[in-house]
Amino acid sequence: MPTSLTHIAMHVHDLAACIDFYRGYAGLRVVHERPHNSGKVTWMAERGRERDFILVLLPGGPGREQNEYDFSHLGFAMESRNAVDAIADRARADRILVWETRDNDYPVGYYCGVRDPDGNFVEFSFGQPLGAGAEDIEFPQ
DSSP states (O other): OOOOOOEEEESSSSHHHHHHHHHHHHHOOOEEEEEETEEEEEEETTOOOTEEEEEEEEEEEOOOOTTTTOOOOOOOOOHHHHHHHHHHHHHHTTTEEEEEEETTTTTEEEEEEETTTTTTTEEESSSSSSSGGGGGOOOOO
């Protein structure tokens, strides 16, 4: 049986703020919650992908001070360049934009970076061979 990546789990300092961020910026929704020593464990997923991939938020994290040159991040595909621009504009207004929009060679595409409430970087992109718009892009052989 092949393996399959099903989730990423992150300890976060402010669970409620992270839930609001991923709900508002990435369109994720809470699909499961259960009690935990210091609060609750929360599972979030895209509508229709609840059994494919989830983000697990665990309470009690220390927060993160990610350097702007540390490119560790979660990545979300957008449906257009305009959608990436809209996220960047919103993040700029919220003072959480860390990477201005930029256009890089294949397979990176057009993207921006946003800091979540815990300090993690989150990329919003268009034109990668993954997610929205990927049907039109082929991996080189």
